[in-house]
Amino acid sequence: MAAPSVPEEPRSFWIDTSDTTAYPSLSGGVSVDVAVLGGGITGVAVAAHLKRAGMTVALVEARRLCHGTTGHTTGKLSSLHGLVYDTLTSSFGEESARAYGEANEAAIERVAALGEEYGIDCDLERVPNYTYTESEEEVGQIEAEVEAAKRIGLPATYTEESDLPYPIRAAVRFDGQARFHPRKWCLGVARFIEGDGSHVFEETRAQSVEDGRPCRVQTDRGELEADRVVVATLLPFTDRGFFFARTHPEHEHVIGVRLDGPAPRGMYITAGSPTRSIRSHPASGGDVVLVSGESHKTGQAQDYEQRYGNLERFARERLGAGSVDYRFSAQDFYPADQVPYIGRMRRGSDRLYVATGFKAWGMSHAVVAAMILEDQLQGRENPWSELYDPNRLKPMASASSFIKENVNVARRLVADRLTKREDLADVGPGKGAVVSDGRRQLAAYRDEQGQLHTVSARCTHLGCIVSWNDADATWDCPCHGSRFGVDGEVLEGPAVEALEQVERS
Numbered sequence: 001m002a003a004p005s006v007p008e009e010p011r012s013f014w015i016d017t018s019d020t021t022a023y024p025s026l027s028g029g030v031s032v033d034v035a036v037l038g039g040g041i042t043g044v045a046v047a048a049h050l051k052r053a054g055m056t057v058a059l060v061e062a063r064r065l066c067h068g069t070t071g072h073t074t075g076k077l078s079s080l081h082g083l084v085y086d087t088l089t090s091s092f093g094e095e096s097a098r099a100y101g102e103a104n105e106a107a108i109e110r111v112a113a114l115g116e117e118y119g120i121d122c123d124l125e126r127v128p129n130y131t132y133t134e135s136e137e138e139v140g141q142i143e144a145e146v147e148a149a150k151r152i153g154l155p156a157t158y159t160e161e162s163d164l165p166y167p168i169r170a171a172v173r174f175d176g177q178a179r180f181h182p183r184k185w186c187l188g189v190a191r192f193i194e195g196d197g198s199h200v201f202e203e204t205r206a207q208s209v210e211d212g213r214p215c216r217v218q219t220d221r222g223e224l225e226a227d228r229v230v231v232a233t234l235l236p237f238t239d240r241g242f243f244f245a246r247t248h249p250e251h252e253h254v255i256g257v258r259l260d261g262p263a264p265r266g267m268y269i270t271a272g273s274p275t276r277s278i279r280s281h282p283a284s285g286g287d288v289v290l291v292s293g294e295s296h297k298t299g300q301a302q303d304y305e306q307r308y309g310n311l312e313r314f315a316r317e318r319l320g321a322g323s324v325d326y327r328f329s330a331q332d333f334y335p336a337d338q339v340p341y342i343g344r345m346r347r348g349s350d351r352l353y354v355a356t357g358f359k360a361w362g363m364s365h366a367v368v369a370a371m372i373l374e375d376q377l378q379g380r381e382n383p384w385s386e387l388y389d390p391n392r393l394k395p396m397a398s399a400s401s402f403i404k405e406n407v408n409v410a411r412r413l414v415a416d417r418l419t420k421r422e423d424l425a426d427v428g429p430g431k432g433a434v435v436s437d438g439r440r441q442l443a444a445y446r447d448e449q450g451q452l453h454t455v456s457a458r459c460t461h462l463g464c465i466v467s468w469n470d471a472d473a474t475w476d477c478p479c480h481g482s483r484f485g486v487d488g489e490v491l492e493g494p495a496v497e498a499l500e501q502v503e504r505s
Contacts, residue, residue: 028222035226045370072330079104107367120188132171249481256326299478304471341390432468455488
């Protein structure tokens, strides 16, 4: 059997197997009840729920719907998020752990219900989800997770069996979970948002939000007025709430492979490191198995190609991969206390709302956010609001992580300015590097034709020095996860302004 070869260029399975979109840009003069900023699964779900509740909404996306993290996810719809319930019970208490589980179970049902109601063919199929180990040393963690989940009424069982092509030592199994095509679901739901005073806008980047009556959203296409605003842009681009200091970005890599044998039907993730996530999806020519892992802090790796190679090696040696057809990557933000932030952005404010920090489990948490925010904007109580409250204070659960991550940011902010940089002449075709011109640090990329592209290396969010991602050909900020194209355009926030262009004589 020939060894698989990872594609040279990033290629997302979800984008490759779903429709393109062509919603208009904002042209000004729009006023709605709620502006929802961010057109991933969170924004789509929130906007759809609010419109169903009788509100007029404007869904605003900087690029194209679900081309960001949603278009580069593994698409698992589950309430089993690795090993989470034993930890939640210890940090937050059993009732909070129960709320977390109930919310995510309800999200699975809501995704299925909306898909059926709207007639969306999104390949949704009920399958079990497993967190497993091959190590005897981790069996105790598996057992503790099963007991914690069962105590709060979740569909957990202990098992030593799976449909993986290799033996496992133990696993937590949750039945009634689902695999689906997240982008097909989102685009299907989005079609029902437009009309009756509601809008979907693409290629419209929100740049600032003015809290008031009404709120004013400034975009690169003009101004939008709304009674209330939901910021669902992966990480809020506004500084209200300081979510950039209460989360940290992690980048994960994915390959899509075809197996020589049958593909596993269940969804899997390892309990320990290195993380390996596995799930299959039906596709033309046979199932594609998505294998992900190799997580690292955004902008803080130098071996991107090796990481894809590690996934390729695992897929070949453990799963029997015959070809590698896709490779892509995405990032998400991890909250200091391991629970996402969903609700009012600030205490006492009923105008600005946020949903962020989904820690790579955004398929279910996006819909949890939609249900919580629908209730809050309607003035109703929600049983999960307290747990997910962005203004909660859980010092015992978050202190060590908060200190560690912000020390890391401070170190990058200072040390990266002092690091010796390459010479511009050493940047070869197809390569990028941060260089110095004697006065400042530049992000320099030389394309395959030899043309040099130079921009300021200072991230426009808070001034950290970006680093080169050779697998995706992007400039990534190691502090708060902003990502930029080779010519400095913003690909992902919290930055809203492009890297400064630098003309070289």
